[in-house]
Structure formats: C-alpha cells, structure tokens
Amino acid sequence: xxxxESIARVLEKxxxxxxxxxxxxxxxxxxxxQLKVLLARFKNTELWALPxxxxxxxxxxxxxxxxxxxxxxxxxxxxxxxxxxxxxxxRVDSRVQREITAAVGVALSPDAWISxxxxxxxxxxxxxxxxxxxxxxxxxxxCDWYNLDTMPxxxxxxxxxxxxxxxTLRLRLDDILVSSNLLPEIxxxxxxxxxxxxxxxxxxxxxxxxxKMLGMGILExxxxxxxxxxxxxxxxxxxxxxxxxxxxxx
Amino acid sequence: xxxxESIARVLEKxxxxxxxxxxxxxxxxxxxxQLKVLLARFKNTELWALPxxxxxxxxxxxxxxxxxxxxxxxxxxxxxxxxxxxxxxxRVDSRVQREITAAVGVALSPDAWISxxxxxxxxxxxxxxxxxxxxxxxxxxxCDWYNLDTMPxxxxxxxxxxxxxxxTLRLRLDDILVSSNLLPEIxxxxxxxxxxxxxxxxxxxxxxxxxKMLGMGILExxxxxxxxxxxxxxxxxxxxxxxxxxxxxx
Numbered sequence: 001x002x003x004x005e006s007i008a009r010v011l012e013k014x015x016x017x018x019x020x021x022x023x024x025x026x027x028x029x030x031x032x033x034q035l036k037v038l039l040a041r042f043k044n045t046e047l048w049a050l051p052x053x054x055x056x057x058x059x060x061x062x063x064x065x066x067x068x069x070x071x072x073x074x075x076x077x078x079x080x081x082x083x084x085x086x087x088x089x090x091r092v093d094s095r096v097q098r099e100i101t102a103a104v105g106v107a108l109s110p111d112a113w114i115s116x117x118x119x120x121x122x123x124x125x126x127x128x129x130x131x132x133x134x135x136x137x138x139x140x141x142x143c144d145w146y147n148l149d150t151m152p153x154x155x156x157x158x159x160x161x162x163x164x165x166x167x168t169l170r171l172r173l174d175d176i177l178v179s180s181n182l183l184p185e186i187x188x189x190x191x192x193x194x195x196x197x198x199x200x201x202x203x204x205x206x207x208x209x210x211x212k213m214l215g216m217g218i219l220e221x222x223x224x225x226x227x228x229x230x231x232x233x234x235x236x237x238x239x240x241x242x243x244x245x246x247x248x249x250x
Numbered sequence: 251x252x253x254x255e256s257i258a259r260v261l262e263k264x265x266x267x268x269x270x271x272x273x274x275x276x277x278x279x280x281x282x283x284q285l286k287v288l289l290a291r292f293k294n295t296e297l298w299a300l301p302x303x304x305x306x307x308x309x310x311x312x313x314x315x316x317x318x319x320x321x322x323x324x325x326x327x328x329x330x331x332x333x334x335x336x337x338x339x340x341r342v343d344s345r346v347q348r349e350i351t352a353a354v355g356v357a358l359s360p361d362a363w364i365s366x367x368x369x370x371x372x373x374x375x376x377x378x379x380x381x382x383x384x385x386x387x388x389x390x391x392x393c394d395w396y397n398l399d400t401m402p403x404x405x406x407x408x409x410x411x412x413x414x415x416x417x418t419l420r421l422r423l424d425d426i427l428v429s430s431n432l433l434p435e436i437x438x439x440x441x442x443x444x445x446x447x448x449x450x451x452x453x454x455x456x457x458x459x460x461x462k463m464l465g466m467g468i469l470e471x472x473x474x475x476x477x478x479x480x481x482x483x484x485x486x487x488x489x490x491x492x493x494x495x496x497x498x499x500x
Contacts (some may be wrong), residue, residue: 019269021337022368061337061369085335085371087271087311119311119371120272121335175421203499208467215465218457250455 006138006161008106010054014113017054023067024052024121024158025080026165028199029129029145032184036129036145037156040048043141044103047096049155050162051143052120064247073143079180082238084211087119090192091157100155102177104139112138122180126199144153156187157239173199178218178239186222188212189232256388258356260304264363267304272370273311275319275330276415277381278449279395280432285393286379287412287449288405290322291389294353297346298402300411301393306374315373321378323393324385329430329451330373333418334411337369341407354389374415374451376426398451423449428468428489436472438484439463445467 026036027191038084041049055061062080070076094115099234103106108115129145136143146152148166153159169176173196177183183191194211220240224233276286290301294331299477303318311331320326344365353356354403358365379395386393392453396402398416403409419426423446427433433441463469474483 018367018369020271055337055369057367060339061335082334084332085311087305087314087371089308089310115305117268119268119305119369121337121369128494130411159391171425172421205499212467215462217462249455 005094007101009099009108011108011114016057016086019113020118021055022052023055023065023068024050024120024161024187025065025164026050026083026122026124027069027073027075027110028124028126028165029132029199030126030195031128031130033149033198034147035201036147037151038053038073038075038134038143038145039151040105040136040143041139042100042155043139045099045100046152047092047155048152051140053139054114061189062123063115065121065214068188072137072140075127075132077114077129078132080125083122083124084164084218085096085121085129086161086164088157091119091120093156094119097154099241120161122161122165124169126169126180126182128182139167145189154176161184170200176216176218186236186238188236190234203233204239254426257351257354261351261356261358261362261364267363268307268492269363270366270368271305272302273305273315273318274300274336274372274411275315275324275369276300276333276372276374277319277325277328278374278376279382280417280445280448281378281380282378283444283448284397285451286397287401287402288323288325288384288393289396290386290390290393290492292350292353292405293389293395295350295499296402297350297361297405299405300408302390304364311371313327319373320387322387322390324387325377325382328375328382330375331426333372334357334414335369335371336407336411336414338407339367341370343406346405372411372415374419376419376430376432378432383388389465400414420450424466424468436486436488438486440484441486442465 018028029036031040037046038051041048051069051072053071055064059067062082065080069078071081094110097115098108134143137239148162156160176196183195192213193204193206198203203231218240222236223240224235279288280285288301289298291298301319301322303321305314309317310355312332315330319328319330342358347365349357384393398412404412427445435444439460443454443456446459447454468490471485472486472488473483
C-alpha cells in the first residue's frame with residue numbers, strides 16, 4: 001500500500017480496482033479564524049481538484065480513502081468521515097479527464113475503464129492546518145490550502161462536492177468537536193463560539209449562541225477555582241458524557 | 251422505467267447497469283407511538299431484505315433509488331435521502347445470493363456481474379405507515395412493516411444498514427420534521443415529544459426536552475387565542491423560518 005501510483009499505472013491495471021467507484025476527500029483546515037480546503041493540482045496542468053482516486057478490489061472503501069489521501073497529500077492519521085455518494089450521470093467531463101492524462105503523456109481511450117461512469121464517495125475531515133505537513137504525491141505536482149471564497153475553479157463536480165461537505169460540516173460540527181481534539185480539553189464559551197464562527201463564516205450573537213449550546217446538553221461547566229480574580233475570569237467548559245443524555249428518563 | 255424486472259432479466263443485461271453499485275432503501279414508518287421498517291421477502295424464499303436493486307447506466311443514483319423502491323414495494327412520491335455508502339469487502343454473502351437466484355430457477359455463476367463486489371448506497375425516509383399502500387414487486391413476494399426489535403434476520407449487511415439509518419434518522423430528526431409534513435402545521439410540545447420518543451424508542455424528560463427544543467431556535471410559539479379556557483390549553487407551536495437563524499448577527 002506504500003507504493004505510489006500514477007495514472008498511467010492505474011490505467012493498465014483495471015483488474016486491480018473496483019469499476020465505477022471513486023473516492024474524493026474534502027479536508028477542511030482551520031486556524032486563527034480561517035477556514036480552508038485542501039486542493040491538489042494534477043501533474044503538469046493548472047487543473048485543481050480534491051485529492052481523490054480509485055478503490056482496490058480487496059480494500060474497504062474507508063481504507064481506500066485513507067490510502068488516497070496519504071498518497072496525494074502525505075496526510076495520515078486523519079479521522080475521515082464519509083458524507084455523500086455523488087452519483088449523477090455526466091458528473092465527470094471526459095474532455096477534462098483526457099487533458100489530465102494527456103499532461104502525463106497518456107492518451108485516454110473512451111474504452112478505458114476510467115472513462116466509464118463513476119460514482120464518487122466523498123469523505124471529509126476537519127484539521128488544524130497549522131499542525132499538518134503536506135507533500136504532493138505521485139499524481140499531484142502541488143497541494144495546498146485554499147480559502148473557500150478564493151479557491152480556483154475545480155474539475156468535474158468538485159466545487160459542488162466541497163459545498164455539500166461544508167453543509168455537512170456545519171450540521172455536524174458539534175458532534176465532530178465532541179469526538180475530536182480540535183479544542184483543548186477545557187475551553188471558554190468564547191473559544192467555542194470563535195470556532196463556530198470560523199466554520200460558519202459568520203459572526204454569531206453571543207447570548208443566543210450560549211443559550212443554544214447550553215440547551216444542547218453537551219457542555220459541562222467547570223467549578224471556578226478560588227482566586228482573587230476569579231469573579232472576573234470566564235467560565236470554563238468541557239464536553240460532557242454524551243450528546244442528549246440528559247433528555248432521556250433513567 | 252415502468253417495466254418490472256426480475257433477477258433473471260437483470261442477470262442477462264449486465265451492459266444496462268453500473269457495475270459494482272447497488273442501492274438499498276430503509277423506509278421507516280411511524281404511527282401511534284410505533285416505529286417500523288419496511289422489509290421485502292425475496293421470491294420463493296424466507297429471506298428478508300431491504301428493498302434494493304441496481305443502477306441503470308444512464309440513471310442518476312437518486313432516480314435509481316426511487317425506481318427500485320417503487321418496483322419492489324409500490325411506494326412512490328416518498329422523499330428519500332441518501333445517508334451512507336456501504337463499502338466493506340465481503341459485505342455480500344455469495345451463498346445467500348445463490349440461494350436467492352436459485353429460488354427463481356437461476357443458477358448464479360461466480361462470473362456473473364452481480365457476483366462481483368458491490369458498494370451499496372443507502373437511502374432512507376420517514377413516513378406515516380398508516381397513509382401508504384404496499385404491494386410486492388416482481389422480485390419480492392411479500393413486503394411489510396416490521397417492528398425494529400422483532401424484525402427477522404436480514405440478508406447480507408442489511409441489519410447493519412438499518413442500524414446506521416436509524417442513527418442518522420435520530421441525528422437528523424429535527425431537520426426532517428422541519429422540511430416534511432409529518433407533523434400537522436400547528437402542534438403541541440407534547441405531540442413533538444411523542445414523535446421524538448417513538449423514533450428514539452425511549453421516554454424523554456419533559457422539561458429537558460422542552461428546553462432543548464426551544465434552545466434550538468426552530469420553533470415559533472403561536473399566540474393563544476382568547477377564550478374562556480385559554481389558560482388551560484397548551485401552547486401551540488410551528489416550525490420557524492430557518493434552523494439557527496436567530497444565532498447569526500444581521
């Protein structure tokens with residue numbers, strides 16, 4: 001699995017891959033009030049895309065996503081979550097696909113297995129981009145973080161895939177924060193709000209945000225330690241045992 | 251698309267379908283404090299499964315899900331939502347698959363296109379089961395609603411697919427209620443709680459449930475109309491404009 005693969009090699013080995021299924025990874029990175037997305041450029045082109053690839057015949061879908069991400073960006077040990085399978089007819093533009101292979105000296109035949117229709121399964125993750133190191137893999141010649149509102153046009157339906165991933169990230173942000181270590185163990189309401197504001201790309205109303213967060217029953221307020229200035233310090237919180245646990249009868 | 255299809259006919263027409271992709275539908279039905287799931291029995295067998303099938307070569311994934319559901323259960327005009335792609339190796343037991351085809355007189359070869367590995371994309375829906383009429387399609391000889399805790403063993407990984415769909419339904423219940431007509435336009439907190447209790451299969455604590463619901467900012471409380479008994483009537487609610495709208499600054 002360590003071996004890098006180029007398009008040319010993949011094209012010759014149809015029997016090693018599942019026909020019709022690909023994987024695309026949407027890696028969101030946040031840091032210092034910024035939210036970015038990780039893009040890779042196809043070799044010898046100006047074509048930017050999500051890091052993606054094909055699934056081996058004896059490889060679980062999830063393992064494929066991890067392998068592909070690592071092969072194209074050097075990211076590893078990232079908690080990837082599946083969010084949607086993109087299955088519209090005509091989602092892959094065959095002219096663009098031919099441009100990608102031509103740039104590495106391969107003439108793509110319409111009969112080639114990768115020229116057939118593909119359903120792509122999207123995986124996403126949220127990481128602190130200041131804590132990861134990127135390196136382009138064998139089929140990328142660059143990979144980098146882009147702001148969502150100034151990123152380049154992407155190939156195929158990848159702009160739509162990013163949009164759908166962002167919707168999912170916003171919907172599921174609280175679960176992701178509870179089960180990840182993106183926030184320190186103990187944090188202030190202001191820190192939590194700042195992360196939400198970064199992901200939503202909007203300022204939030206402090207009182208309403210606090211009411212919503214406390215209403216969800218996922219936060220546990222810590223006792224303030226006694227100190228001369230304690231009454232001025234903000235309350236500290238941590239994530240409680242389980243989402244919604246307090247709404248169920250024992 | 252109206253034409254019914256049997257396994258025998260599907261087997262002969264490999265070139266009409268996408269290789270390696272199937273669809274399974276998890277239709278939850280609620281009514282009168284009960285939550286059920288819709289299962290179909292393969293012809294001449296005692297094998298129960300989710301209504302599922304294959305995707306035509308020029309058919310969007312979503313259209314395939316709707317066609318398959320209608321073909322196997324007669325359900326139509328149901329709002330289906332995709333929730334997960336099941337892509338583990340070995341998720342389909344080839345012995346069970348041979349049993350299904352043998353029951354309709356077809357010997358399934360290991361080289362047949364449906365004997366290869368499939369990734370199945372799951373779609374789910376929530377309906378009021380008292381309002382729909384079922385009828386088995388060409389490859390089912392029965393379909394019916396089953397309670398989740400007393401349903402028969404299902405083929406392949408279908409029990410796991412139901413479990414994952416139920417998790418998603420619980421996570422997304424509020425969105426589903428907001429964008430569907432499963433509740434009347436105006437409802438009481440008790441009615442909303444009852445629907446949550448049915449889907450969660452648990453009693454909820456009234457005060458905490460109310461606090462959580464109001465904290466989400468999705469409910470709009472109606473003015474009470476003046477009447478002699480008005481002070482005794484419960485408050486009435488409806489779903490407000492948009493989820494979370496009140497936490498953003500203008």
